[in-house]
Amino acid sequence: MPALSTTTVIGVIGAGAMGAGIAQVAAQAGHAVILHDNQPGAAKAGIDSIRRQLEKRVAKGKMTQGGVDNIIARLQPADVIDALADSRLVIEAIVENLDIKRQVFAQLEAMCAPDTLLASNTSSLSITSIAANLERPERLAGLHFFNPAPVMKLVEVVSGLATTTEVAETLFDTASAWGKVAVHASSTPGFIVNRVARPFYAEGLRLLQEGASDAATLDALLRQAGGFRMGPFELMDLIGHDVNYAVTRSVFDAYYGDTRFEPSLVQQALVEAGRLGRKSGQGFFDYAGESAAKPQPNFAAPASTQLPTLVAQGADSTIAPLLERAQEAGLEVVRRESLQLDGTPRLYIGDLALALSDGRCAAERAVNEGLEALVLFDLCLDYRSASAIGLAASHTTSPEARQLATALFQRLGMDVVWLTDTPGLVVLRTVAMLANEAADAVLQGVCSAKDGDLAMQAGVNYPRGPLTWADSLGLPFVHRTLTHLQQSYGEERYRSSFLLRRNALSEASFHE
Ligand code: NAD
Numbered sequence: 073m074p075a076l077s078t079t080t081v082i083g084v085i086g087a088g089a090m091g092a093g094i095a096q097v098a099a100q101a102g103h104a105v106i107l108h109d110n111q112p113g114a115a116k117a118g119i120d121s122i123r124r125q126l127e128k129r130v131a132k133g134k135m136t137q138g139g140v141d142n143i144i145a146r147l148q149p150a151d152v153i154d155a156l157a158d159s160r161l162v163i164e165a166i167v168e169n170l171d172i173k174r175q176v177f178a179q180l181e182a183m184c185a186p187d188t189l190l191a192s193n194t195s196s197l198s199i200t201s202i203a204a205n206l207e208r209p210e211r212l213a214g215l216h217f218f219n220p221a222p223v224m225k226l227v228e229v230v231s232g233l234a235t236t237t238e239v240a241e242t243l244f245d246t247a248s249a250w251g252k253v254a255v256h257a258s259s260t261p262g263f264i265v266n267r268v269a270r271p272f273y274a275e276g277l278r279l280l281q282e283g284a285s286d287a288a289t290l291d292a293l294l295r296q297a298g299g300f301r302m303g304p305f306e307l308m309d310l311i312g313h314d315v316n317y318a319v320t321r322s323v324f325d326a327y328y329g330d331t332r333f334e335p336s337l338v339q340q341a342l343v344e345a346g347r348l349g350r351k352s353g354q355g356f357f358d359y360a361g362e363s364a365a366k367p368q369p370n371f372a373a374p375a376s377t378q379l380p381t382l383v384a385q386g387a388d389s390t391i392a393p394l395l396e397r398a399q400e401a402g403l404e405v406v407r408r409e410s411l412q413l414d415g416t417p418r419l420y421i422g423d424l425a426l427a428l429s430d431g432r433c434a435a436e437r438a439v440n441e442g443l444e445a446l447v448l449f450d451l452c453l454d455y456r457s458a459s460a461i462g463l464a465a466s467h468t469t470s471p472e473a474r475q476l477a478t479a480l481f482q483r484l485g486m487d488v489v490w491l492t493d494t495p496g497l498v499v500l501r502t503v504a505m506l507a508n509e510a511a512d513a514v515l516q517g518v519c520s521a522k523d524g525d526l527a528m529q530a531g532v533n534y535p536r537g538p539l540t541w542a543d544s545l546g547l548p549f550v551h552r553t554l555t556h557l558q559q560s561y562g563e564e565r566y567r568s569s570f571l572l573r574r575n576a577l578s579e580a581s582f583h584e
Contacts, residue, residue: 075249076160076189076242078102083159085109085176087118087149090193091165093221096122098163099146100222101250106159108150110166115149122147125222157183161246163215165193173202181206189239191215195266196322199232199259209234213243216263217252218531226531227252232259253530255523261326264519265531266319268538270333271505273316276304277336279501284494285370285462287356292369293489296460298499299453299535305356309349313342331565332509371460372488375479377472379421381406382480386417390428390545394419394455397484421480424473429464429497430549431504431556438466445473449481450491451500451545453535460487462498495560496553504553506534507542511569514539514582521582539582547576 076082082098084091087109095107095118109115123144129135148155153176156162162180164173177190184190190212192202203209214230227247231240240256247254257263262270279290291303308316317339324333342348342355349355357366381404384395399405419426424445427437438446446466452458461481465474474490481488491497496504510524519527525537542550551573557566568576575582 074242075245076103080160081106081158083108083156083162085153085156085162085164086166086193087115088165089219090217090221091163092118092122093219094163094165094193094217095119095147096125096143096222097217097250097252099143102146104146104148106148106150106155108153108156110151110153112151115151119144119147119149153179154183156180159184159188161189161191161243163191163193168194168196170197170201173197174205177202177206177212181208187211189213189242191243193217196261196319198261199230199235201232203232203234210236211239213239214257214259214263215243215247216257218265224531225253226265226527227254228257228263228265228527228531229254230257230259230263253526255519255527255530257519257523257527258517260513260516260518262319262323264513264524264527267323267518268506268509268513268524268528269532270320270323271509272300272502272532273304273308273320273339274332274334274336275502275505276308277338279494279498280305281336281338282492282494284491284498285489286367288367289369289371289489290498292371292487293450293460293462293498294502296487297450297452297458297462298502299458301533301535308339309355309357309359311349312351313339313348313355317343331563334565369460369487370489372478372482372490375475375482377475377479379403379476379479379483381421383408383420384417385420388417390451391417391419391455394484397456398480401484403480403483421476422473424469424476426477426480429495429500429553431496431500431553432560433493433495434464434466434469435493436560438468443468445469447474447477448497449477450497451503453499458486460489462489462491464491464493464497466493496557500553501557503538503541503545504550504557505566506538507550508554508569508572510538511542511572511575511582515569515571525583542572543581543583547572547581551576 082103082105084095084107087107095105099105107115107118126140130137192214199214203212213235216228218224218226229240229244244254287305291305294300294303320335327333347354350359353360382398383406385408387395395405425443426447429448434446434448448464450462478488513519514521521539525539528534529537551568554566554568
């Protein structure tokens, strides 16, 4: 289906943060837009705020005043809903309340043409439920923009049970024509992004609760080793703990208490204390006053130990870039092809063995593999460019052997973080759980693998789609990591998605 022509009128209801942003997007794309809010004067105030935002761009030389005037001329405020009668598409962005949204759509249905498209920007309500009482529920879909709508690229086009393919495709093509990255999702709790992103926060909160490290250090690892734009703690502080906790609770309740979505007592305590993050001046970090300094990550002090030859046994595609980096740093590297009995590659410096985490803690692997000195290292998005790495040692590893490991990674130019001996460490555990959640969303028909990846990259700026990331690591490895996590904790929370398991067993990838 073609996108809606720019000669058609778009109606937007609700002139708050989202409605004003969506109205701006549609007007920038060339549509005449009627912006309605039931608070007298709010729609006009919304358009004034759009003008102020656009004029900031003029001041920066990114837009002309004439361009701003043209966009503003296409926006018309309305204090009464009847003004929307001639719209070709009406996008609702009012208060997040099912009954009120239903009433508004019933009013729209009574006054608009039978083929007017109806869309809701709801973050958490069921599209099926919003449409249930309409005479023509097939013309309603979710059009989920992200905040701020003019900036964030992603739009989830959400189909309820009754939404027709034609309606979903027209909205998809229209959002694309407005310069957005559109993805299809079926109406299930959290849609794609608010569901698949849950482990990013949840695993961070658990790692903190279990004392793996402190918040600033865990953030640094996810940024510097994982390649994420922000760590989970600074991001939750930005979003607001009240909002982030409420989304987690709503997804947890909607999935009937599935422990994968279990809210964190650590975050609950912050909400109870009123430490909501940046907006309240304190969350995990302190933002009050000029003097509030963010705590520094806890990196290991420089180690000046001499480094003997690095012996690599069975370097696979994950480890190979690390070895190349070691060679470029002037280290002597010897490669042996033979693998361990369990097929995992290992590095040795003297008597110290180093291995990529596989979801078991170092103590367990040291016992199973008969190693006295064992250091596990964490996953990096790219071992060639990562600027930090997380390590954990078995209890039997001597302080001297730890110093060797510190010296090795520091020699490669990486900040070294010593974590307590935690299953899956930080980046690997987070990425495995993100991929697992995305796999379940695909298995349950919420989205395609392609759209799942696209949504996480365009909606929350992930450095790589979680499913593409899992494919590149090898699905048997990701499945094994999750199984080890499940065994380590004895918790269903870490169970592998059946799709991940089946793909791992059948040597398939998510993107075939
Ligand atoms: P907001 O409180 O900033 O704005 C809501 C506006 O709707 C207010 O101006 C209010 O006066 C108006 N309104 C309320 N009831 C109305 C009615 N019956 N008729 C007309 N106008 C009415 O809220 P927001 O943050 O813009 O959120 C709006 C919707 O977008 C919600 O469904 C929310 O879940 C969703 N959403 C919010 C975000 C976000 O980050 N804020 C992101 C994505 C989606």
